[in-house]
Every structure is written in C-alpha cells, then in structure tokens.
Amino acid sequence: MNSDYNSEYIASSIEKDTRLDDRKLEAYRKITLETGVTKNAEGSAKCKIGDTEVMVGIKLGIGEPYPDSPDQGTIIVTAELSPLASPEFELGPPGQWATELARIVDRSIRESKTIDFKTLCIKKEEKVWMVFIDIYPINDDGNLIDASVLAAAAALKTTKYPKLVKNKDDYKIDYNEHATKKLELNTPAVTVTVSTIGNKMIVDATREEEKAIESRLSVALVNGRIHALQKGNTKGLKIEQIDQMLELAIKKEGELRKLLPK
Amino acid sequence: MKTYEKRKGNRKFDEMREIRAEVGVIKSADGSAMFQIGDTIAIAAVRGPRELHPRFLQNPQTAILRCNYDMASFSVPERKRPGPSRRSVEISLVTGKALSQVLDLAQYPNTVVDVFIVIVQANAGTRCAGITAASMALAHAGISMKNLVSSISVGKVGDKIVVDLDKDEEDFEGGATDIPVAMTSGGDITLLQLDGEITKPELMKAIELAKKSCEKITEVQKKALKDFYKEEK
Numbered sequence: 001m002n003s004d005y006n007s008e009y010i011a012s013s014i015e016k017d018t019r020l021d022d023r024k025l026e027a028y029r030k031i032t033l034e035t036g037v038t039k040n041a042e043g044s045a046k047c048k049i050g051d052t053e054v055m056v057g058i059k060l061g062i063g064e065p066y067p068d069s070p071d072q073g074t075i076i077v078t079a080e081l082s083p084l085a086s087p088e089f090e091l092g093p094p095g096q097w098a099t100e101l102a103r104i105v106d107r108s109i110r111e112s113k114t115i116d117f118k119t120l121c122i123k124k125e126e127k128v129w130m131v132f133i134d135i136y137p138i139n140d141d142g143n144l145i146d147a148s149v150l151a152a153a154a155a156l157k158t159t160k161y162p163k164l165v166k167n168k169d170d171y172k173i174d175y176n177e178h179a180t181k182k183l184e185l186n187t188p189a190v191t192v193t194v195s196t197i198g199n200k201m202i203v204d205a206t207r208e209e210e211k212a213i214e215s216r217l218s219v220a221l222v223n224g225r226i227h228a229l230q231k232g233n234t235k236g237l238k239i240e241q242i243d244q245m246l247e248l249a250i251k252k253e254g255e256l257r258k259l260l261p262k
Numbered sequence: 263m264k265t266y267e268k269r270k271g272n273r274k275f276d277e278m279r280e281i282r283a284e285v286g287v288i289k290s291a292d293g294s295a296m297f298q299i300g301d302t303i304a305i306a307a308v309r310g311p312r313e314l315h316p317r318f319l320q321n322p323q324t325a326i327l328r329c330n331y332d333m334a335s336f337s338v339p340e341r342k343r344p345g346p347s348r349r350s351v352e353i354s355l356v357t358g359k360a361l362s363q364v365l366d367l368a369q370y371p372n373t374v375v376d377v378f379i380v381i382v383q384a385n386a387g388t389r390c391a392g393i394t395a396a397s398m399a400l401a402h403a404g405i406s407m408k409n410l411v412s413s414i415s416v417g418k419v420g421d422k423i424v425v426d427l428d429k430d431e432e433d434f435e436g437g438a439t440d441i442p443v444a445m446t447s448g449g450d451i452t453l454l455q456l457d458g459e460i461t462k463p464e465l466m467k468a469i470e471l472a473k474k475s476c477e478k479i480t481e482v483q484k485k486a487l488k489d490f491y492k493e494e495k
Binding site: 037038039040041044051053055057058059061078080082083084085086087091093132134136138139140141173175176207 | 287288289290291301303305306307309312330332334335336337338339340341344345376378379380382383384385
C-alpha cells in the first residue's frame with residue numbers, strides 16, 4: 001500500500017522534472033570509489049553511490065581451459081545478495097536478480113574485452129588462470145548495476161597475480177607471497193543505467209525510484225561504443241526512446257570513467 | 263612442548279590486536295555495526311523485529327532471534343565458495359546462543375529479529391568479531407537489551423596462554439589451542455568452544471584473560487554507540 005503510494009508520488013514528481021532528493025533527472029548521486037578494501041583479495045574496490053554501497057573482490061585461481069579455447073583463461077562473476085544489504089534480499093541460493101546482476105557485470109567485462117583471455121594462459125590445454133569477480137552489495141539503495149560494474153572495473157585495475165609455484169608438471173598458488181605482476185587490462189567498460197517514467201528519463205534510480213520506473217536500459221560503454229545492453233522491467237520502449245536513452249548513457253559515460261583509478 | 267617466544271609486532275601475550283568499531287554502517291538496516299580487530303573485519307545488520315513468515319513459526323510469547331554468519335568469498339587467501347557450509351551453519355547457531363540471553367525478546371511477540379553477519383576480511387577470530395559487531399548492531403537497532411555481549415578468542419600457542427590469536431598463531435606448528443569466548447557485560451559466559459589440548463588450570467587462566475579482554479571490548483562498543491548518537495545531533 002505504502003509503496004504504491006510512494007511510487008505514484010515519485011512518478012508524478014518525475015513527470016514534473018523533480019526528484020525526492022532534489023536531483024536533476026540526469027544527475028547521479030555522489031559517487032566514491034575506493035580500492036584495496038580487503039587484504040586477502042588479489043584486487044578489491046568499494047563503490048558508493050549515495051547510500052548504495054557495493055564491495056567487489058577479485059580472487060585468482062587455477063583451472064583447466066575449455067576444450068574450444070585451450071589457450072584462454074576465463075572470468076567467473078557472482079553476486080551475493082546478502083539480506084545484510086536489503087530487506088528484500090533473502091538467504092538461499094542466488095535468485096533471478098542476483099543472476100541477472102552478475103551476468104550484466106560479466107558481459108560488461110567480457111564483451112569490452114577488458115581482459116584478453118589469452119593473457120590468462122599458464123600452459124596451453126592444461127592450466128589457465130580463472131578470475132573470480134565476486135560482488136557483495138553492503139547496502140542497496142538502488143542502482144546496484146552501475147555501482148557493481150564500476151567497483152568491478154576498479155577492482156580489476158588493482159589486481160595482482162598471486163605467486164605461481166611450479167612443482168614438476170603441476171602448478172600451485174602460494175597466496176602468502178605477494179605478487180608483483182599486475183593483471184593486463186584493456187579499457188574497461190562502465191555501465192550507465194537509464195530508466196523511464198512516461199516520456200521522462202532518469203539516471204541512477206534510488207531503490208524507491210526503481211519501484212516506480214516503467215523501464216530501464218543498462219548500457220555498457222567504452223568511449224561511446226556500446227558493448228552490452230540489458231533492458232529491464234516490463235514496459236516496452238519506443239525506438240525513439242531507445243535513441244534518447246543511448247544518447248544520455250553515452251553522455252554520462254565520462255563522468256563515471258573519470259572515477260576509475262589510472 | 264615447543265616454546266612460543268615472540269608475537270608479531272611485539273604484541274604482548276595478553277594484548278589484543280588493534281580494534282576499530284563503528285555503528286550505523288548500513289543505512290537500510292534497522293541497526294548495523296562494523297567491528298575490526300587486527301586484519302579481521304566483521305559487519306553486522308539487524309532487521310526487525312518484523313513479522314515472521316510462515317506464520318506457524320510465530321511465537322505469541324516472544325520474538326525469535328535468527329542469526330546468519332557468512333564469509334565473503336574473497337575474505338580468505340583461498341577463495342571460499344559462496345553460500346553456507348557446515349562451519350558457517352554451526353557458527354550461526356552459536357552466535358544466536360551467545361546473544362539471546364541479553365535480549366528482552368518477550369517484548370516483541372510473534373516477530374523475528376534477524377541478524378546478518380558478513381566477514382569481509384579474515385585473519386582469525388571471525389566468529390568473535392561477528393558476535394561483537396552483532397551485539398552493537400542490536401543495540402543500535404534499539405532492541406531491548408539488558409547488557410552488551412563482547413567476544414574474543416583466547417588460547418594456548420606453544421607453551422603460552424595468549425589472547426586474540428591471529429591466523430599464524432592458530433597454525434603454530436608447535437600446536438595451538440583456540441578458545442572462542444563471549445561474555446555479557448554482566449559477566450556471564452555465553453559462548454565457549456575449544457579446539458586443541460589444554461589442562462584445566464590453563465583453561466581457567468585463559469578464560470580469566472578472556473574476561474579481562476571482553477571488558478575492554480565492551481568499553482569500545484559503548485564508545486562507538488555513544489559516538490554515533492553524538493554525530494546524529
């Protein structure tokens with residue numbers, strides 16, 4: 001009941017170009033990115049967007065390559081939506097939303113070729129590096145997608161290999177030894193999620209706004225080029241709307257990108 | 263028995279690692295707290311008292327306390343597979359037992375109080391850090407409480423009785439005994455576990471050391487809670 005009332009109020013405000021927190025429709029909340037936030041990870045970052053907070057840790061492990069790509073490592077992205085972060089999350093195996101979030105982050109990294117998987121090869125056909133990218137929201141106040149992609153990109157930027165120990169034909173990792181070699185990266189994508197209410201567009205929806213919006217489009221971008229898309233929510237989009245949403249996403253890319261560590 | 267000569271960073275045998283505590287770290291929760299001891303960091307969120315579903319689980323006499331302890335996959339050197347394990351289920355259980363005595367749950371019939379603990383960085387003593395953070399989060403949530411609960415691990419490393427074992431000490435090749443203890447600020451022991459080998463006099467000495475240390479932690483908890491309300495003004 002209460003949330004329906006809120007949603008109606010939020011929607012009618014946005015129709016009049018106002019938001020509950022006085023932001024412009026095209027404005028993000030304050031964003032902060034911090035790296036090196038947990039010591040046992042090979043790379044880590046925390047992204048805060050307003051009251052939303054997401055922690056991403058990168059762990060490197062050894063695995064066997066897929067038969068169709070014998071000289072390539074891979075990335076494995078998971079999102080753990082702990083009920084710590086939101087009254088709407090529940091304990092148990094990853095649900096649809098956790099899976100969607102993880103896959104959106106996966107594709108933003110994979111499709112932008114942020115990591116050349118061939119650089120993850122240890123020994124062709126036998127051993128490759130597996131890059132585990134684990135997303136832990138600490139507090140959900142909306143826009144977990146953009147925050148998670150940004151945190152993942154920042155965490156990757158700080159990732160260093162652990163020490164690889166060769167033992168005859170086998171490889172092991174010595175996590176106690178600090179490595180010096182950094183993960184080789186191309187420019188990572190950042191993702192801008194644009195949401196619609198009527199014919200208005202907003203970025204960076206809060207959790208309450210997310211309940212009021214009709215449609216959303218998440219756009220993974222590298223310097224204006226589109227690498228992944230995900231349309232969410234039930235309301236369909238007109239082609240002209242998609243045009244405008246992409247334009248807005250492209251306009252906002254630089255604002256997010258400049259927060260990433262060098 | 264191997265002698266244990268010197269702790270990392272010249273820490274005394276009865277000295278805890280550096281402690282940091284903060285309340286109100288998760289905005290969407292009814293209560294929340296962070297507790298750091300050395301390189302171990304726990305965060306805790308309290309949600310409730312809230313309606314309990316399914317309804318047949320409700321108790322008209324009291325609220326039910328549910329605790330969940332979880333380690334982030336990247337909190338340890340070798341990646342931990344996400345999701346519960348036998349270990350985390352047991353720790354969740356003993357965490358609830360450690361906390362429930364101080365709570366006046368009868369005030370909230372038919373409801374549930376959920377406590378979620380996530381370890382974001384681990385270097386031993388994680389269940390104790392989790393309990394200490396959870397106790398602060400419960401106080402911050404305004405749940406009616408008679409006392410705070412603080413928790414620390416003590417034990418025997420080689421031939422020495424020590425407080426707040428780190429990971430290297432837990433793995434000491436000369437043998438280590440790890441004893442997680444929780445204590446209410448009224449002096450009742452609400453968590454007591456032990457892995458290893460120890461004589462009764464040594465154990466009693468270790469528990470005394472835990473008591474002294476828990477009293478110090480309680481002061482840190484109180485300060486963090488007071489500081490939060492100072493900032494609110």
